[in-house]
Amino acid sequence: MPEIAESTLAGRPRTRAEIGLAGGLLTLGAVALVLIEAAPGDRAATAFTHALGISLPIALGLFRLSRSRNDRFAWLLVGIGLLWSLTTLAESSAPVPYTIGRTAVWAVEAALVYLMLAFPFGRLHSATERGLVWAIALVAGLLYIPSVLVAPFPEPSPWASCGTSCPQNAFDLAAGSPVWVDGFVRPLREVAAILIYGAVATVLVARTRRAAALMRRVLAPVAAVAIFRAAILLTYSVLRAAGFDSGAMEAIGWLYMLTLPLVTLAFAAGLVRQRLFVADALEGVTIGLKEHADASTLRTALASALADPSLGIVYWVSGEGGRWVDETGWPARSPQRQPGRAITEITVDGRRLAAVTHESGLDPIVVQAAGAYALTTLENERLVAQLQKSLEELAGSRRRIASVADRERRKIERDLHDGAQQRLVALRIKLELIAERLDDDDPQSAAALRKLEVDVDGTIDEVRSFARGIYPPLLAERGLAEALRAAGRNAPIATRVDAGAIGRHNPEIEATVYFACMEALQNAAKHADGASGVTITLSENPALSFEVHDDGHGFTETNVVNGNGLTNLRDRMAAIGGEVEVRSVPGEGTTVIGVVPEG
């Protein structure tokens, strides 16, 4: 499995600051040198070009290093910026620095070829690319740099503003230019250079065309600049060979010099497009998984988001040594590397989750980001589904508990009615019968019995009240409206019940609403200062709902006391999946509103 670049590590701030400082100083130094030494008419433009050539690659390299210390391409950018600074010496009027500067040009040219071909990962992709880099290195190493020892530098040159009046080659050991250098080496190396740059442009264009959508966007600017550079070099070389020495040559020279900053800008444009693509890819994954997230839709979402229809994904299942499975859960082969394909492992929090096979042109960092996001979304969906299922089970359990509790309450009330209450009533009646019999013969005993009757009456009243408090018989027999009307008639505060024509509901729902209304009514009787009455309204629109409104003084959040009563009310309603809300406005009274879901 290929290793993923540690994209999340940041470069050391001190190293970046040191490089930045060095780059800044080199830029200033180059500008100063040019302003002092360059040909009078060209100083500003030459200084600007060199400043761009040094600072742009270094700045872009440092920016990438701030995000990843191990970014190979970033280090290449920094390197070529530093190397370019040497070429500024070619503006010097002194032979030695001039010579060093002109010699350094070919190091820059070779490095630029490597840079263009290694964009954006900092590595060469094919044998052809490696061959081209070797070729330019050989041309530089065998045909250019050695010729420094035996011949003057060709004039004019885009790398020096001295035109045809340049300093001597300080390393030239031969007097004059050997015939074989002018007649063979120079034409050969210029033709070789033109061919190599043409090949570089061709390779970049081909790579751009073959690439997936992301890489096309990223490579296109660099390929365009490569074509431009090759064309400029060809034109300049031809014109120089023909002996042209005109304003057009100069202009073409400037254009050639500007291609390095242009290449850097092309790199930057490509990288910006890459980041935009990552954002698009993540958005695409979000949209693709929005409707329904599971393993089968994940592949489609990722393939669409990354614009790679051939994208494949296998999942890692840990346990018993671990194995790979496909999206349906069947065992799958471990991902195999294939020509033109790459494998990116998706990890989240250090755990291996999946492996994605994709176009080799796709940035593995993008694949990792999109894949990790998608899998995290999937995991979240699964967790949310689990949570929802748990909540449903919990709600069902609460409803069952509430239902069992109501059944038990009804049973207790029925048992009390059919048992203790009947016996107490019978006892009371019998006591009166006996008392009546004893009225004439034994009035004292009769009086004693009548005292007992009072006690029995009290007991009957208590048991009756207790039974009604457990479950009002009217609620079971006649439903919510009748039960609330009866309760309203006996409430300690004037109560009106407006129930319309509501029908019967499940016993637990009726009981919950009844007791919720009673709780609200009792709260109003106890706490609603200044209330003259309470209205209980029931409706079915279509869910069963109730409102208990008092015309008291109302309250604010700061002066309300959330006692057990309100908590009980909320708990009762929540047990059947209902909701309750308390609204109060000072001066306008308080309303308790409850809604019970249908079903």
Added chain:
Amino acid sequence: MAPTQRTEPELVPAVGAEALVGILVVDDQLVFRQVAREVIDATPEFEILGEAGSGPHAIAATDELCPDLVLLDVRMPGMDGIETAGRLTAAHPEVVVVLISIDEPQYMPDEVASSGAAELVRKQDFGPALLRRVWQAHGRAPEA
């Protein structure tokens, strides 16, 4: 505490009852029917014509026994006392129907008022004095 037994009693017409106020006691609770019988037996002007344990049985018993007064429990399974009262008074407007209940009148359904029953009383108040009062208010004067 086990609930009291609900049973359907036999219809037992009394002998020589023409001068007395005949009462049919209707309640699904055996305990109350037994104590009601004791009260009626202890009230000379009244006699118990029979007992019924449900609304339909009460209607059949009224048809057969022609009581003067029907003592009818409100809370019975199936056809409750209110519905039974409505049917009885419709079929036998001359019969005085008195609803009785363990619960207090203010907790009774609104239909009690339109059921045709002459009065609603608490079970615990039932006794000879109540019988006489009710009959005096709604029926013929009892023969002493």
